[in-house]
Each structure stands twice: as structure tokens, then as C-alpha cells.
Amino acid sequence: MTKLIIEGGRPLRGSFTASGNKNAALPMLAASLLTSEPVTLHNVPAIRDVQVMMNLLEAYGVAIERAGSSVTLTAASLSSRIPDPELFSKVRASILVAGPLAARTGKAELHPPGGDVIGRRRIDTHIEGLARLGYRFSRDTKIRFSRKGPARGTSMLLDEASVTATENILMAATLAEGETVIYNAACEPHVQNLGELLLAMGAEISGLGTNRITVRGVRELHGAELAIGPDYVEVGSYMAAAFATGGRVRFKGLAGRPELDVIGKACTKLGATWKKIGQDLVVDGTRPREIVDDVGQAIPKLDDGIWPSFPSDLMSVAIVLATQCRGSMLFHEKLFESRMVFVDRLIEMGARIVQCDPHRVLVQGPCQLQGIAMSSPDIRAGIALLIAALCAEGTSVIHSAEVIDRGYERIDQQLAMLGAAIHREG
Known part of the structure; x- marks a missing residue:
């Protein structure tokens, strides 16, 4: 078994080329x-x-x-x-x-x-x-x-x-x-x-x-x-990491990809947007992010669902991103009853999250997360906890890093090239 050691608090900067889906x-x-x-x-x-x-x-x-x-x-x-x-x-x-x-x-x-x-x-x-x-x-x-x-x-x-x-x-x-x-x-x-x-x-x-x-x-x-086309779940994960850490990352060759529109709509709700420069998309997390209230100042909600709804595979990283945005948002996971189990670790890190039931959590941000030791329960929860560690103050350790490797190519090397303080042991 391998583990990732992360020193948080460093904004991601640079360019990123997506892997195949x-x-x-x-x-x-x-x-x-x-x-x-x-x-x-x-x-x-x-x-x-x-x-x-x-x-x-x-x-x-x-x-x-x-x-x-x-x-x-x-x-x-x-x-x-x-x-x-x-x-x-x-x-x-x-x-x-x-x-x-x-x-x-x-x-x-x-x-x-x-x-x-x-x-x-x-x-x-x-x-x-x-x-x-x-x-x-x-x-x-x-x-x-x-x-x-x-x-x-x-x-x-x-x-x-x-x-x-x-x-x-x-x-x-x-x-x-x-x-x-x-x-x-x-x-x-x-x-x-x-x-x-x-x-x-x-x-x-x-x-x-x-x-x-x-x-x-x-x-x-x-x-x-x-x-094979680009992996929009991988792209969405790195975009969330760039936004959450207050970084600025250029995603190569992804302008005009229709599958990213779904991710863009969710990011807009979280006050995070990108711009097109030539054939690339540039994510700029240096600006303050504020969750956009629904009409009548109702608490906004993000649901997942079958395509073209928001992908369940990105629900975990969206929750982490919300902890770094000003405001409140309700997340409703409709497809898998165990997707939300990882939020206990976020709460332990200092996130203000109320778990309403196995399918819904209410997040109030922004929160200063603190580094802890934790394990990766599945691929998507693992990448979400890794993004949380990148935002956190201090050192985090993620055990069972090989679980994240199942879905993300050279995750530690890719993040290190973007400026993250991360290394692998074991």
C-alpha cells in the first residue's frame, strides 16, 4: 500500500493536458x-x-x-x-x-x-x-x-x-x-x-x-x-483543485468540448468560471468565489443524475470546492447511497457540513481546512480528499493512494508539476 503526503496551502499554477477517458x-x-x-x-x-x-x-x-x-x-x-x-x-x-x-x-x-x-x-x-x-x-x-x-x-x-x-x-x-x-x-x-x-x-x-x-x-x-476522448471527470477534478487552491491553470485543447458545459454550469453556481483562450480553457481561482443564491435567496442546490445531468463522479470534488466558496449549498447525490461517506473526513478537517441523510449534505463556506491522516475509500472520494489536502493548512497523509491511481494518471507527478507540495511513499 502506498500513501501520499501533502503540504497544503499552495495554489496550483501551470498548464494541464487531459488523459484519455x-x-x-x-x-x-x-x-x-x-x-x-x-x-x-x-x-x-x-x-x-x-x-x-x-x-x-x-x-x-x-x-x-x-x-x-x-x-x-x-x-x-x-x-x-x-x-x-x-x-x-x-x-x-x-x-x-x-x-x-x-x-x-x-x-x-x-x-x-x-x-x-x-x-x-x-x-x-x-x-x-x-x-x-x-x-x-x-x-x-x-x-x-x-x-x-x-x-x-x-x-x-x-x-x-x-x-x-x-x-x-x-x-x-x-x-x-x-x-x-x-x-x-x-x-x-x-x-x-x-x-x-x-x-x-x-x-x-x-x-x-x-x-x-x-x-x-x-x-x-x-x-x-x-x-479515446479526453476524460472530463479528470478535467473537472483538476479544475476544482485549481479553483479551490486559488490557482490559475490552463487546460490545453479543451475549448469547445460540449461535455464540459455540464461542469461549467455547476462551476457557475459556485461562483467559479473559466475563459476560452484559443483552443484552451483557463481556470482562474485567484478571484473571490461566492456561491450564487437561487431566486428569492433560496439555498442553491446541486444534484447529480444520468447524462446530461451533473456527473455523480464529480459530486465529491464539488463538495470540497464548496468548502472554499462563500455561501451555502445543498448537494443531493441521487445515484449512489454511499457516495457521501467521505464527508466525515472533511468535517474532521474543519469543514462546516451538515449531513442531512445518506444522500444529501449542506455545505457552508469558506472554511480553513486542517491537514489530517486519512484513507481513500474509493477513486472519487480519494481525489476529493486529495483536493481538500491541497487546500488545508499543514500536512495531510492519504493512505491507500493506489485507489486514486485506478482513475488518475500519475496524480502526484501531475500535481507536483502544477506546484503542489506532494510526494509518494511505499
Whole structure:
């Protein structure tokens, strides 16, 4: 286990280039199982979850070559052996091999997925969607999908707009006979990025970016080459860090990215704005930040939700940012019942936060936070506590730093280049 030691109170300054979107990279890596030809992905983030997914695919027989941030995957001959259960337990996205494996070979066997424990994260929608395509599900210590005849397209209404379920069904449907229509589909940018790769591989898909996706099955898919888009959650996290520390950071090549509009709207509520300079976005946290009251001086509220609502993955960092802004704001986490557990650590650091219930907290700022020792319970809480440590007076220690590494590339080195006093031990 590793830990991060942070001396707080230093504004972040400099420029930042975003990594590839983790939540796009994982399903796009899994999509290589759909063809025997090489699939090359560019801008692949060098993070733990991506490495675990590549290890899992190699265990299934996929040949992988990496050159810098580019990865070429060739699933020419797949293994019939089921990989070690530990690989599945390390990353929630391991469930994403089910759809492409079943579509390519007629069956998929895997162990239950792991990942962050931030609430009840069902796989029922995956099971029901694949069943609609003709796959039979069974489970003992393993999860199994199989079919006797060809998979056949159909219409289905997902009981929740699950991102990974949409991705699994989308991949499986590309090789099913006939047309599949997915209603209540997830439409996040990373789902669209996966769809772009499938289109490049020869799939016939329409409706990407909407809640109704139509897939017309084809006989086979071929190899392709595509770049993964920037990780807007990573960008939002670094923007929050720049604002919260009173710094000024230039984000390279991100002007005009539509997925950042959602983040910009939330930042405006917190009195934090950015400006466009050429192809870049410049975040200036040197100005005083004051939370903007709702009409009638009502306490403003920030909710998360399915896209294009504010992303749940950024709720934790938004709460930390609010502790450094003047005024009060209510945060309502609607998707995961355990997302807010980390606020106890913020309160211990000196934040004025009232936890109304497991889903809602009221933050009153600004607060002078004090450094403490703490552990990272999950990726997003971990980055939020790290941002709090950057703002705090004195020294903070974050244990289990490898949890943050699952979602953020070279986090300590990146922050150090922006002027943070941070180093890693262990």
C-alpha cells in the first residue's frame, strides 16, 4: 500500500493536458473481443484499472502491444480458460467482457466483478438485456451466458439507464441477426466514444448520444483505429483543485468540448468560471468565489443524475470546492447511497457540513481546512480528499493512494508539476 503526503496551502499554477477517458477506454478495450483483426486505440490512460482490464483480456488470449499511449489488441485466438477471479475483483468494468465474448463465441464465462463499493451496483440490467438477445444466464461461483441458436435483435426498454449495461448490450447487438432498439439507453460521452469505435469496426448504429439507440447486426466486424476522448471527470477534478487552491491553470485543447458545459454550469453556481483562450480553457481561482443564491435567496442546490445531468463522479470534488466558496449549498447525490461517506473526513478537517441523510449534505463556506491522516475509500472520494489536502493548512497523509491511481494518471507527478507540495511513499 502506498500513501501520499501533502503540504497544503499552495495554489496550483501551470498548464494541464487531459488523459484519455477511463470510462471510454475500458469498454473500448473490451470491444477488441468482437473481431480477430487488430484494434488500435490512441490516448489510452496509464492507470491501474486500464492495466487490470488489459491483463484480463490477455488472460482470455488477446495479444496486446503498447507504444506510449497507444495500444493494439488482437483477439485472433481466444482461450477457453476462465481468468483468475482476482482479475475480475479488481475492476467493476470486468463485466464488460460478457457482451463481446458472448457475441463472438456464443458464450461467456466470468467471475463476479469488483471495483468501488459506493452503493448497490446491479448487473440485472446486463442480464435482462442479453437475455432479450437470446442469451441464457446461469450463476454459481461464476457468471455464464450462452445461446443455442443465433442471437436475434429485438426491442428492449432498460429498467435503468445503466452505462455499462448499455455498452454490453450495444456490443452484443452488433453481431446479432436483425435490428435491436435499446430504449432508455445511457448517452454519456464515453458510450458515444465506444459507439464511434464500433462504427469504425463496421457496425451499423444510429442514435448515439440519445436515449434510443438502434443497432443493425452485421455478419462480422473488422479491425479499426480510434483515439479515446479526453476524460472530463479528470478535467473537472483538476479544475476544482485549481479553483479551490486559488490557482490559475490552463487546460490545453479543451475549448469547445460540449461535455464540459455540464461542469461549467455547476462551476457557475459556485461562483467559479473559466475563459476560452484559443483552443484552451483557463481556470482562474485567484478571484473571490461566492456561491450564487437561487431566486428569492433560496439555498442553491446541486444534484447529480444520468447524462446530461451533473456527473455523480464529480459530486465529491464539488463538495470540497464548496468548502472554499462563500455561501451555502445543498448537494443531493441521487445515484449512489454511499457516495457521501467521505464527508466525515472533511468535517474532521474543519469543514462546516451538515449531513442531512445518506444522500444529501449542506455545505457552508469558506472554511480553513486542517491537514489530517486519512484513507481513500474509493477513486472519487480519494481525489476529493486529495483536493481538500491541497487546500488545508499543514500536512495531510492519504493512505491507500493506489485507489486514486485506478482513475488518475500519475496524480502526484501531475500535481507536483502544477506546484503542489506532494510526494509518494511505499
